[in-house]
Amino acid sequence: MNCTKIQEWISLYIDEQVDEVTKEEVKKHLIECEKCKAEYEMMLEAISLCKELPMIDLPEEFEESLHEKLVDVQKSKYKKSIKNMNWKAFTSIAAMLVIGITSMSLFNFTKDIPKEEIASMNIDYSKQKQLDTEKNVENEEIPEKKSEENKKDTKDLNTDVKKYLLQKNNDNPKDSVTSKDILEEESTNPTQEQLSKIDFYAASEETLPVKNYRMQQANQHIRYKGFMTINISSHELIQIVQNIGGNLETSKDYNMEDIKTKMNFSPTEEMVVYIPKEKLSEFEKKARELGEVKKYFIENEDITRNYENILQEIKNLQNQKIKLKEEMNNHNDSEQIKKIQEEIKKVNENIDELKEEVKNLNEEIQFCTICVSLYDE
């Protein structure tokens, strides 16, 4: 391993986030290489300086002034709750209809996304979503393969989905308000956008994962995460994942052959695997052939807001760079020019990094992250 590689590992090494093999390699290298050792110690120093920063006390009267604000909110919340009654009843009916057409075991957890994030999802395309949803519901047919063998397996999960939907539905008056509404506390009746959003989520639950491609807007980004408990060996799991073109958490560091042949790769009880979205059902099928699946679910989450924020940030930085360059041209002083050059360098680094974040997000969108727990039996 070369020094660049080692230095990328140092941070994770300090936090013991590397596997045994890497750990040994880094350890060995740090003894042999002065330069990396200096980097390592410098990072330790930076971390300990952070740790030494003290906790500061809450400002005086923090609790008192918060209390007053809470009382204000409570007053407006109570006023609202009366008006909300109708809306709640209405969405319950909507939920029943939704459950009626829900046949897959997949659901999203948009509820988990902080309000502001859901809230500022672009309303402009929620109308478009509705159109798409309608189209899809019309054309929808239960995938043939799924119908018989998978029905049993998804039965239990369907109950969960229903429970979830019911629960989610209770939250819907809030789930679908816009950020402006949150601030102003004025939303009382469902708007067309709000209704169409409910439809959209419900329908996407139904069609995931295979048919979901059609559902998604070009500019909408869904992340998939899941969980599986199964009684196969890590070796068998690796094989399945490898066969369908997936990845393992450690596979970025090593290739699959390495993992299998390295004797000191200890069998883990829990492994994180990345499965290409379109291969999800194949992965499930193969896993069920080899072992007994006790628990399995996949959630999807709309990360459009995150995604767009980062793109926007990149855009901002690029504008900033242009401005800095202009400014540099207006300066004659070499000191100033040097300063601006430094600044441009920083901006460039930021841009590169954000681009990598986009790459990461793209991977998360294309691959489903599944945490697999392996048990013996």
Add this chain to the structure above:
Amino acid sequence: MQEKSLIHKSQQGHIESFENLIKNYQKLAFNIAYRMLGNIEDAKDATQDAFLKAYKNIDQFKEESTFSTWLYKIVTNTCLDVLRKKKKIKIYSYDQNIETEKGKVLREIADEENTPEKIVEKNEIQKHMQQAIDSLSEHHRSVIILRDIQGFSYEEIAKILNCSKGTVKSRINRARQALKKIIKSGELFDKDYVKI
């Protein structure tokens, strides 16, 4: 157990229960905000805003998740929003900013270079540390605060920042590299304070 019933009562709008619920977390929440925003006044506003958001939306809290993580997530997001708004303003008045800010920082260090007492010295280090953190990008800043100042686990950070563990790993790594660079460059630190 007790937390569960406090959550239930808070969901019915009971203020006292909500206050009890956040009691154990408010100081840490405030400290996250303080390190994110760099001053007490902004930190207080942001923390309170975040708590109000939590109170209003506590219906949405899922019982399977941890309340504190949920709360810190709202706090962090609120701070990130504040920073984004600030940054927008900053971009437009960019030319003045570079020189004045850096000039000020440099002058301050020059003034305080020879402070003899250990306590003062320590305070100075902390002050400069905060300045170093302030000069990190918001992504870097949030992971440094959560990981190295507050000591959250990678999993918790992934939940708070709503991203994957892989992203957390690479962000922490880069953030520490960046922080290290700032410290090393000596822009903010006097070499006598920090032996590197």
